[in-house]
Amino acid sequence: MVTERDKELIGALQKGLPLVRRPYAALGERVGMGEQEVLRRLADLRAKGVIRRHGVIVRHHELGYRANAMSVWAIPDERIDDLGEQLAGEPGVTLCYRRRTAPPAWPYNLYCMIHGQDREAVLARRRELAEKYGLDQWAHRVLFSGRRFKQRGAWYRPPQPAPEKAEVRHG
């Protein structure tokens, strides 16, 4: 159960922790919460799995991973969970989702993101995974990214305006 107070705290955290000596106290000040309450709630949200990861969040592109491909497949319902779980545990796979389809234009339901230094590295890894699990027997596409128009964390609460990073071309 995520309470309204928890949501306020998550909302305050969405742009990141203040980089000061007592960051949780500073975070609490944004929502009228004491330092100990912030620590207690964050520990609870982490334990419950609502916060999946709490730490340094890096940008792949800036670290030299210029190519990223969203690989999608149209997997039969009875196979998708098994394949999705195995694929998610593979090195090089940074995201792995099942999503609703939009047929006929978009029949694909399994999504997997692979990052690499260049297209060849990404395609090679994708090919290995597809062969290992026999994925390409079903309809599939590979969508490399082009221009990155916007990238930041999700905002779960109405935010304060902030400058965005300039557009970068990669892929």
Place this chain on the structure above:
Amino acid sequence: MTRGSPRVQPFNPEKREYDAFEQALLNDWQHDLPLVERPFAVMAEKLGVSEDTVIEALQALQEEGVISRVGATIKPGSVGAGTLAAMSVPEQDLERVAALVSARPEVNHNYEREHEFNLWFVATAPDEQHLAEALAVMEQETGYPLLDLRLMYDYHLDLGFDIQWSQNATKS
């Protein structure tokens, strides 16, 4: 490990190299940030530097854009509502449409991808109604219909991103 003040310089991905301290900051603290009053002091002790060195280095890396933020990723669907959406936009109209989409506060990621559906974005809102309204407004403003590809299951545990420094840290 010893080091001086972090360098603050214009970021150039072709030239940038990361020293051992920065590599440790970027790779080893992607999850389980200490939940204590002074988390950066705990990190500093493990890294063998001062608390302020850690704070200043994180500020510099965030300024450069290598670090998006020191914060949290939230399990999809546990707070608010979100979706992945796609649009098929003629190339000559893509810049205009992308700018309209990016201008929406609900949109956090917005990418061009190589496909007939060439604009892909992630939108998040406090609740379902707010999200539905935002998507409808985007269709109206841009003049293009969108695919609303809701998440059904997230198979990935999100353990962070294991940076392969040997391949990426030193670029010519």
